Amino acid sequence: MAVYTDITEMELGAFLRGYAIGDLLSYKGIAEGTENSNFILHTSGGSFILTLYEKRVEKNDLPFFLGLMEHLARQGISCPLPVHRRDGEIIGELAGRPAAIITFLEGMWPRRPSAAHCREVGKVLAAMHLAGADFQLSRPNALSLPGWHRLWEGCVDRADEVEPGLRAEVSADFASLEAAWPADLPAGVIHADLFPDNVFFLGNDLSGVIDFYFACNDFLAYDVATCLNAWCFERDHAFNLTKGTAFLAGYQSVRPLTPTEIEALPLLCHGSALRFMLTRLYDWLNGPGGALVNKRDPLEYVRKMRFHRQIGSASEYGAVMP
Amino acid sequence: MAVYTDITEMELGAFLRGYAIGDLLSYKGIAEGTENSNFILHTSGGSFILTLYEKRVEKNDLPFFLGLMEHLARQGISCPLPVHRRDGEIIGELAGRPAAIITFLEGMWPRRPSAAHCREVGKVLAAMHLAGADFQLSRPNALSLPGWHRLWEGCVDRADEVEPGLRAEVSADFASLEAAWPADLPAGVIHADLFPDNVFFLGNDLSGVIDFYFACNDFLAYDVATCLNAWCFERDHAFNLTKGTAFLAGYQSVRPLTPTEIEALPLLCHGSALRFMLTRLYDWLNGPGGALVNKRDPLEYVRKMRFHRQIGSASEYGAVMP
Incomplete structure (x- = not known):
């Protein structure tokens, strides 16, 4: 609210x-x-x-x-x-x-996205990446690795209150992500928060994308990873391969991913899951009203981190090499 | 919210x-x-x-x-x-x-009502009272004296937490209001909650009345009293005689008050102020989230009770005998 x-x-x-x-x-x-x-x-x-x-x-x-x-x-x-x-x-x-x-944009955000919705989101995300290429301003991503560290410093001492062992688990993730984080993927303007409540549809037709208040410059494939997390998991926390395949096919129909981007997807998905886990954890522990008021559960994203940690190749998300 | x-x-x-x-x-x-x-x-x-x-x-x-x-x-x-x-x-x-x-009704509710707004509210209140006369359904007022007692029972033991002495003051009010409450004023369907946020204007023209979820059958002049409380006091808690006069003149231009109704106004204003003080006090003490979350201050209405207690005649509100 x-x-x-x-x-x-x-x-x-x-x-x-x-x-x-x-x-x-x-x-x-x-x-x-x-x-x-x-x-x-x-x-x-x-x-x-x-x-x-x-x-x-x-x-x-x-x-x-x-x-x-x-x-x-x-x-x-x-x-x-x-x-x-x-x-x-x-x-x-x-x-x-x-x-x-x-x-004002008419349309409704999909409370239960279908594979058809995921395909349309993939297409519009790629179209935004292409259209952003000649935008003149730039803004660094405040929520990439250094930003995650700052959030984590505000939570680490109390992380085990949320789930015993979380402190050690996340600390190990920081070490492995920092060692492996890519240095040279295609970059540009990304939305960085393209969750279902930021995409409107009329029926199956996408009618609008809103809320650009996390937009910044970063790897384009990091935006792809964030959407896989936001759109392609079910309420029981299982990854839905049909939706992942539809989302990635939609994206690649407009902007094909490079082989290097595809190879980096498991790592980027893992990092993006950590990023959303951290903001939720931070709000959970530090937000107004204690843990009572309308906050999003960080453990949903802890589960996603665990899922991505065991992914062998991006084909498990439905990615097809171009 | x-x-x-x-x-x-x-x-x-x-x-x-x-x-x-x-x-x-x-x-x-x-x-x-x-x-x-x-x-x-x-x-x-x-x-x-x-x-x-x-x-x-x-x-x-x-x-x-x-x-x-x-x-x-x-x-x-x-x-x-x-x-x-x-x-x-x-x-x-x-x-x-x-x-x-x-x-959907267009219009904005007036955050700072003017005397012109008060006159229009008086006219529409009277028009509603006349138009309601042949409405076939009826509903007793759940928030008249017996209802006030039930609210008070849920607050009385902690009233002095809000202001020392409040318990004795309100208990004395109950005794005097019950002894003097009228038995036979003109009655009909009343809105019972016609505060500024329930009345829309476009400029100085009234464009709509909303929120009929406290409407009930009771004395028509009790609705007049509630509006005097809701529309004719300033932020510094002073009664604004210009607004009271405008509101009552607007009302009487559509439905003249009887002499008995006018005589009863100080008592009805006092009772209506007690009613809104009680619901605020109840929510203050019993609502979710303790006293922190977006609650209306009962003391605003304690001040109004004190004002009405010392009123000698309805002319002090701007009432003119028809």
Whole structure:
């Protein structure tokens, strides 16, 4: 559930006079996103999303995130288009916070993704990787190995509270991942958080990709690994080979993976699972409200780490050498 | 922030096939209402609100609440119109809960109501009282004196934790209110919760009244008293006579109050302030998450009780004898 800064209709009316999107008809805070406050706006010009950026988002990163959305939308990717203010800017200020308005995308995120959904996600991920190639800004991945270390330092002493033995298990993973992490895979702009709640469908047709607030520059295949983790496991924690095959075939139909990328997938999947385990573990142990309030279970990702550790080759994910 | 039951797009799609409102385009949980889960739906037929009734709402009361909205809307009150299912019903079931779809009303609730807003609220309250006269169903007010007693029993032993002396003060109020509570004022269907967040405006024009889930049969002037408490005090807890005068003049321009009703206003305002103090106190002491989570301060209403206790005549609220 979103952080929720309330705003008055007077403040919002004044803010909207900076835009040419018509008269305000209604606005309602929505229960989506975990980092920011989001509102659906209805104006005489249509529906929009208003986002207030809360303190967990670095203000200096906003031109990257919003500029990327605009860049991708203009290249034909179905993602929100930031609305320009009358002064030409795409970032304003509302209720003391940086704020932006983006177009509203119809569609529903799939609570139970099918193989057909996975194939479409593979295609759009590859299309985003290609379309991002000529984006001018760059942003290092704050959640690659050094970032994981910082998270782990905030959790390590209490990791065994979550599961006995977790401290030793994760420490060993750090050693093996650091020794083997690739140095020279194809890199570019990645979404870095393409979970099902960030992809909208109308039926089986993908209608939009949202939430670019973790986007950064890193190995393209690392984004592929994150999607395998996010889309291709069942609720019983089993990997679904049909979905993995569909996702990778969709991706490769738009951008074939190199043999080196395919070989690196087990390691990248393992590392990506560690990354999401660490943010969940950190929030679990350090977030507000103790362990009671609506938090995601780090153990789901511990299970995925164990799965990837025993993978022999990327063919077990459904990958086919090009 | 609303209780929030997530629903899958499959469940919702199946549910919507019971209605003739077009194809589902999107749905988002909204951060409004405290008793139920609410979603904005966009369909090819327009915008709607979907409500899932959580356990705090008595299922047997739903025909009263939804039937009242339909009755008032058909009489020209700007309130949501429940959408009939293809089978003629207005209540269905979704995710194991009773569920209904109502029309979406544009407009914003006034975070800082003006005297002009108060006048419009007075007019619509009176219009609802007149329009409700021939509504066929009835529902006793669960939050009149006997209900207040039950709430108080759940709080009395810890009342002094909130403010020393509160226990004795409220106990004395119970005695004086019970001795003096009127027996025979004009009665009918009342909204019973017409706070600013339940009234939408577009500029100074009232565009809608929502949230009929406390509606019941009781003295009409008790609804007037609740609005005086909800609309006519400032943030510094001072009563604003200009707003009181505007609200009462608006009301009386549509339905003149009888002299007996006007004489009873100080007592009714005092009782209504006690009622809202009690539900806040109860939630404060007994709600989930201790006193930390987003709860409304009972002391705001203790201050209002003290104000009303020293009122000599309703002219101090701005009332003018007809």
